[in-house]
Amino acid sequence: MVEGGYVKKILIIYYSQSGQLERILSRLAQGLEWEKSEVQCDIRAISPVESYPYPWTFYRFFNVFPEAVSLDGCPVRPVDLADHYDLIILGYTVWFLSPAIPVTGFLQTKQAALLFKGKPVITVIGCRDMWLIGQEKMKTLLAGLGARLLDNVALTDQGRSLYTFVTTPRWLLTGKKDSFWFFPRAGVAEEEIQTMDRFGKRLAEALDRDEEQGDGPLLSGLGAVNVNGKLIATERIAHRSFLIWSKLIKAAGAPYSAGRNVVITIYTVFLLSLVLTVVPMNMLIRRLVSPLCKKSISRAVSYYEQPSGR
Numbered sequence: 001m002v003e004g005g006y007v008k009k010i011l012i013i014y015y016s017q018s019g020q021l022e023r024i025l026s027r028l029a030q031g032l033e034w035e036k037s038e039v040q041c042d043i044r045a046i047s048p049v050e051s052y053p054y055p056w057t058f059y060r061f062f063n064v065f066p067e068a069v070s071l072d073g074c075p076v077r078p079v080d081l082a083d084h085y086d087l088i089i090l091g092y093t094v095w096f097l098s099p100a101i102p103v104t105g106f107l108q109t110k111q112a113a114l115l116f117k118g119k120p121v122i123t124v125i126g127c128r129d130m131w132l133i134g135q136e137k138m139k140t141l142l143a144g145l146g147a148r149l150l151d152n153v154a155l156t157d158q159g160r161s162l163y164t165f166v167t168t169p170r171w172l173l174t175g176k177k178d179s180f181w182f183f184p185r186a187g188v189a190e191e192e193i194q195t196m197d198r199f200g201k202r203l204a205e206a207l208d209r210d211e212e213q214g215d216g217p218l219l220s221g222l223g224a225v226n227v228n229g230k231l232i233a234t235e236r237i238a239h240r241s242f243l244i245w246s247k248l249i250k251a252a253g254a255p256y257s258a259g260r261n262v263v264i265t266i267y268t269v270f271l272l273s274l275v276l277t278v279v280p281m282n283m284l285i286r287r288l289v290s291p292l293c294k295k296s297i298s299r300a301v302s303y304y305e306q307p308s309g310r
């Protein structure tokens, strides 16, 4: 307890479909409360007015693409909140290199404007393996609300990108997470989820010292993020193409309309042919030129590792 018997209040707010991100955050909360039982932790889920059913169907999955990319958000239900929080932990997943639509929707509410103003925030991401651009967008949204981003923790699905390119969509479209053939289990490794309590424990120590009132990161040196330098260019290129295609798909019609579904079909065929041709070619070219780009890649890696670092 802080001097004068003041109990610090933490809000953990998130949106999770399968419950994976929810488990990640509840393990963090366990570490926090274990170390510092005087902390009061409110855990709240963001609830969109119209739910996004999970598992997804193919067309529902791609129908949210344009709105996710252009940060349109969606109507969300008001969240039951206390009057004051000392720290906010915002958990979000990434949808098409952008924060998940319900999280964007919540950040666009009046309730969020009041909640986040001037508040220290820690973001926690659980996604396949591409969160860099999503976090850039999140930084802009939080800055718009006047929040202070102290740390970022990012957990990604187990296995190499080549494998998760199959295991993550299989999981999202069927609900199946099990390993099969030579593919690993889908989602974040259990060990990574279980060891999330280390962030909670560190946070408890930092809160004791009122460090959340400063601007420095609280979670350095704990492996908060692991930026894969090989994916930086891919994300940037993909996002540029996402911006164009999201406009085309939107222009084709309202969500779930026949017009939109036709353009989505064309887009996915285009995307698949790109993945099968341009991506391997790009990987080969990058391997050849990477000795020349080492410096710029490592500069970009250190940028995206901020604020918490490895």
Ligand SMILES: Cc1cc2nc3c(=O)[nH]c(=O)nc-3n(C[C@H](O)[C@H](O)[C@H](O)COP(=O)(O)O)c2cc1C
Residues within 6 Å of the ligand: 015, 016, 017, 018, 019, 020, 021, 022, 061, 064, 093, 094, 095, 096, 097, 098, 126, 127, 128, 129, 130, 131, 168, 172
């Ligand atoms: C519509 C949609 C798009 C997604 N796009 C990405 C993406 O661009 N990058 C990424 O790393 N993961 C992506 N994912 C995976 C999610 O970030 C997340 O790992 C998964 O949905 C499980 O989260 P949950 O806790 O909500 O179940 C996407 C998931 C969905 C449903």
